[in-house]
Amino acid sequence: MKFAGISLKDEHVPVMAPFVVALFSKFYGGRFADLTVGQGGHSFWILKSLKPSYLACVDRDASALDYAKSRLSDYSSVTNYFHIKFSEIKKMDGENVFDGILADLGMSDMQLKSDRGFSYKNNSPLDMKMDASQEKSLKSVLSESSLDKLCEILSLSGRRDGTKAIAKAIFEKRDNIKTTEDLVEIVRKKGIRHDAAKRLSRVFQSFRIEVNDEIGELSGLLETIPQMLKPGARFIIISYHSVEDTIVKNKMIEWEKEKIAKRFFRRVVKPSKEEKLKNKKSRSAHLRCAEFCT
Ligand SMILES: C[S@@+](CC[C@H](N)C(=O)[O-])C[C@H]1O[C@@H](n2cnc3c(N)ncnc32)[C@H](O)[C@@H]1O
Incomplete structure (x- = not known):
């Protein structure tokens, strides 16, 4: 099966990628930010399918940024890379500049398979730092x-x-x-x-x-997001456990009450059975999307 010219049999298929692209499709040619570029999986789909005029690629892990930069080198004229964490994204590009922002939380396969202590399956030093300099x-x-x-x-x-x-x-x-x-x-x-x-x-x-202070980072990110998006823009976030998903859900309800943004789906969206079978990592994924008011 192919979607936007990309085979779903590709080795590293990022979680719910066709769905993410579909939610962003009304901004074809627009300005996007991938706040968790990781192995560049979602960024590649965005670049290939939506032909953005600009894509900001963010990660707190310098080795992920190096990997993504080389994987996405064909698109260097529209990409820019930022070695920062969510709590520093104000440093990035100015206000109200994006049509779509994606955050795919947690760790990448690359981090899991590394010798940096993320997996209980590899004997490693007691590290677990997403950013080696922390x-x-x-x-x-x-x-x-x-x-x-x-x-x-x-x-x-x-x-x-x-x-x-x-x-x-x-x-x-x-x-x-x-x-x-x-x-x-x-x-x-x-x-x-x-x-x-x-x-x-x-x-x-x-x-x-x-x-990695992931709860503090997530809460800080949700405070900053409304200042980064253009009116009508969409924010998509994928989390991998219920504690994070509850924080996201509550913030989106708050945005709705304050008429800042509307929840695009009232319920959380989960991957299809087929995707869960093919991609073990996707099994615990929770996707939510908010559309900012015009
Ligand atoms: C699940 S992976 C993203 C995978 C990516 N979507 C792909 O398709 O290749 C999450 C990435 O987010 C990064 N990350 C996690 N928390 C972060 C934060 N607070 N600020 C910046 N990057 C963060 C991690 O270093 C990791 O590379």
Whole structure:
């Protein structure tokens, strides 16, 4: 199957890409920003299908920007790259300048597969930094957090049974945690065997959210977005867990009440069964779109 000349069999198909392009299609030739360029997947679809006059590509991870820059080199005349995080996007391009802005939250496959500590499947240093130059790391979080703080962190991707016991085990053994494998061992011992993988991915997701202040970044981004869009422009955001999706939903309801923007769909949009089967990462995706008032 092909969409806008792009095969859906392509190796890295970004989450709900045809849908994102369709939502932006009324701005063919317009000005866009991809605030999470990652491997350049969505940006490539936007560039190829919508022929923008300008695309701002943002990522807090310098290695992602390098990768995307080389992947999208055919489009260098209309792209500009920004090594900044959401809380710094005011530095970018001025006010009310975009027709469409996309944010595809979380981490990229490249980050997951790296040796930077994002995955419980690779033994890596206690890093987890999206931006290599930031100070906070998994190591500093583990060594500086109290037991209460660890409980709070482990609830960041949703509170569940066993959170306290895992936090206590990590707290008591933290001096012995030198690599991600040591952390995995502690969590495995506290989990029921059949749900160990789920538990491990939640623990790693929670620490990643804390190390990179992802909730603070998201909240800050939602404050800035209305100042960046032209009247009638659209903002699309894809999140990967319910805590983030609730923050997005509540902000969009607030925008609607204040007549700043309308929710394009009242309900969250999820990928098709077919996409979920093909692309494991898409399974937890929640897409929301707001259209700014004219
Ligand atoms: C899910 S990936 C994006 C994948 C991309 N849409 C693609 O198709 O290749 C998320 C990216 O957002 C970046 N990111 C996460 N939080 C960020 C923030 N607060 N500011 C800037 N970039 C951020 C990550 O470094 C990562 O590269």
